[in-house]
Amino acid sequence: MIKKFGSAKWSGGLKDGKGKVSLESGALKDQPYGFNTRFEDGAGTNPEELVGAAHAACFSMALSNILGESGITPDNIETRSTIHLEMSGGPKVVKAHLDVTITATGDKDDILEAAKKAEKGCPISQLLNCDITMDAQVTTA
Secondary structure (H helix, E strand, O other), X not given: XXXXXXXXXXXXXXXXXXXXXXXXXXXXXXXXXXXXXXXXXXXXXXXXXXXXXXXXXXXXXXXXXHHHHOOOOOOEEEEEEEXXXXXXXXXXXXXXXXXXXXXXXXXXXXXXXXXXXXXXHOHXXXXXXXXEEEEEEEEEO
């Protein structure tokens, strides 16, 4: 079993408090977050964009693996995962939308089918308890 961790420190109340988030790898260390970075336009990060980055990275790797199993090595996969936070009835993640651009040599339909498999099958997609949608663009060589 592989285990990875992220950590957070928080001080103060919800609206006036401040937090710092770090990753085991050190890629983020004491990155600020707070009410203003999550619900307003303050500088820093927030849980939703961190989940979006994790989702985009996981999907891209899963897609590369699925394509590789079909003998296709992608030249490039660019993915953006937009996390939708609904505020009515209390904050809840209701949707994750993937926008992906794939450049690869191979049959376009096969590449799109692989993207559909990765959309539902990547570990972070499986973790999320929300609607997951995708728009995929494929450029073949």
